[in-house]
Amino acid sequence: MTERISYVATHGTSMNPVYYEGDLVFVVKADSYHVGQIVAYHGDVPGQRVLHRIISGDGAAGFVIKGDNNESIDPLTPTTEEMIGRAVLHVPHGGIWLKPLLGPSGLGMLSFLVVGGEVTARTRRDIPRGRRKKKVKAMSRQGGPWAAAAAVLKAVERLPPVLRVAAAVATALTVCALVLGILGWMKPIVEKQAGETTPEQSLAFSYTTKVPKSAAYDSTTVTAPEPIFRKLASSAVLHTRYKGPAGTLNLQATLTNGTGWHTTQTWVQKKSFPGPTYDSTITLDFAALARRADDAARAIGVAPNGSVNIALGATVESKGLSSLSAPLQIAITPFQMALTGNTQLETKAGGTVSQTVVPRELRIFGVSLMSASQARSNAILALIGAVAIAVVVLLAARRRMPMRTRAEIENRYPQLLVHVEPMPSPPGKPVVNVDNFPALVKLAEKYGQMILTWRRPDADDFVVRDEGITYRYRVPLDEPTLQNVELINRPNGAGSHRRKASSSSQVS
The missing domain is CATH 2.10.109.10 (Umud Fragment, subunit A)
Structure with missing residues (x-):
């Protein structure tokens, strides 16, 4: 490619x-x-x-x-x-x-609309008459689509000023529809817009205890997440640290022993703090916690085992922010205290930019023109309007297009034609050549006459006669235009001479 x-x-x-x-x-x-x-x-x-x-x-x-x-x-x-x-x-x-528009015929039509709009933007006097005729004549000689395009453009030039303006409007609407369509459909009609950054918050758990020097630990201080062996320590200090905006913190613990029994205790009452840091500590007495679970086991008739599971839940509430919760799972057995599950010691929230979904806007130099959805709607409306106006202009141009063959004339105006043998014009009477067949039709309707027609070796003649004046439209057999066509006139069968067709030539 x-x-x-x-x-x-x-x-x-x-x-x-x-x-x-x-x-x-x-x-x-x-x-x-x-x-x-x-x-x-x-x-x-x-x-x-x-x-x-x-x-x-x-x-x-x-x-x-x-x-x-x-x-x-x-x-x-x-x-x-x-x-x-x-x-x-x-x-x-x-x-x-768009399939028809992307084909050769569709591209040709779009080209015509653009070229037609350019033609209407200038008046006929902006281009020298001789050069314009020469260009149209050269295009017409190529035949096929070029000849048709040349005829249509010439017909557009003949349109009244109102219709020429309409052609320019159709072209402008087409360009506007294409621009709005591309801008409207190149991205979704909505977009995410950055909002305010939420404050950062964090809740972290830790615990420490002192143990005698032994082969079990490398030092005399044990910290999370290492297990604490009850033979060397009977308690530990649980630390809860919060970082973030001011708010309140409370800490609850749910005790279970595997029998279905449970109890919830509040270890830290809801308490306000100014921020940005707040620390809370409590002491975990392993024997007391295990004894509470054993008492419950005896009460329900189950043999106590000296073990208890603790589910901690710390919650911080700050004004204007969502609640921040942090869980922690601890198991106390006769052998040790240790963390269980995949509990993380620190929970974080915030620090992100909020996003809202808003309609996408089309902007130029920072100025909002319209939303993308409006651009799509306007593109469709502009295209419909352009097509409607173009159809009217094309129909009007088609009616003014010169008819280049006898077949075209006979198909459109069969009721006005009378086929006769070639007839000479009355001596001394003027002959007026009209440049398009619709003009001849108007003359026939004006005078209430039929259009007489006959064939010549080099052209087809169509004539309306009234009060001694002959109005003639001639369709040459070799070119679709009358400019620079030389006719051979042999009056009375005498010698021949050449001359250019004019409004006063004789009909032979």
Whole structure:
């Protein structure tokens, strides 16, 4: 691919729910690609374009690519150079309604709208008459679409000022629709907007105790998360440290012994503190805690085992913030006190930037113009308006287009035509050449006459006669224009001479 921008009209369901059947996706060729991007590359079938997501690999050895809705990966592993591009703009169902516009005929029509708008932006006198005629004549000689375009442009030039302005408006609306459509659909209609940063908070547990020097520990102080052996220590000091804004802290403990019994104790009453740091300490008496569990076991008829499980829950409440809770699990057995489960000693919260979802705005130099959803709606309305105005202008231009063949004239005005043998014009009477057939039709309707027509070797003549004046429209057989056409006139079968057709020439 040599072009930087291309498009893919999606087929099938391989990228559901990101893209659906008939969507239009524009892709831009990039210097590098990475995992997670949706990219387009050439398939193994000529002309096929595959739009899937990169899941692994690199640009040198080749990327591993897979459709989001596919179970298997793609058989091809394109490199960076083999990529068509990465997806940058998604137009839902755009592949359906833009398919006619992306074909040769659609592109030709868009070109005509743009060129037609440029033509209406200037008056006919801005261009020298001779050069304009020469250009139109050269285009008409090429035949086919160029001839049709030249005829349409010439017809637009003949339109009344109001319709020429309408053509310019249609062109402006088309450009506006394209710009708004690209800006409106290139990103989602909503975006995340950064808000305030929430204050950082943390709750940390720790415990310490003193033990005699022994082979069990490397020092005489035991700290969390090491277990504490009850033979060497009978208690420990539990520390709770909070960092953050001012608030209140309370600490509760739930005791269980595995029998279904439980009790909840408040070890630290809810207490206010100014912040930014608050420390609380309590003493854990291992024997007293185990004895409380054993008493409950005896009360329910279960043999005591000298063990107790403690679930700690510290909660901090600060004004304007969510509650911060930190759990801790401790098990006390006749042998030791130790942490259980996957309990973390520190819990953190805050310190993040809050985000809110807001409508995406289109901005120029920091000034908001409209939301993305409004841009999409306005693009559709502008396109509908442009199409409606263009249809009116084209219909009006078509009515003013010169009819270049007898067949066109006979198909449109069969009721006004009378086929006769060639008739000479009355001697001494003027002959007025009209430059388009609709003008001849108006003359026929004005005078209540039929249009007489006959064939000549070099042209087809259409004539209206009234009060001695002959109005004539001539369709040459070799060119669709009357400028610079030389006719051969042989009056009375005598010698011939050449002259240019004029408004006073004789009809032979």
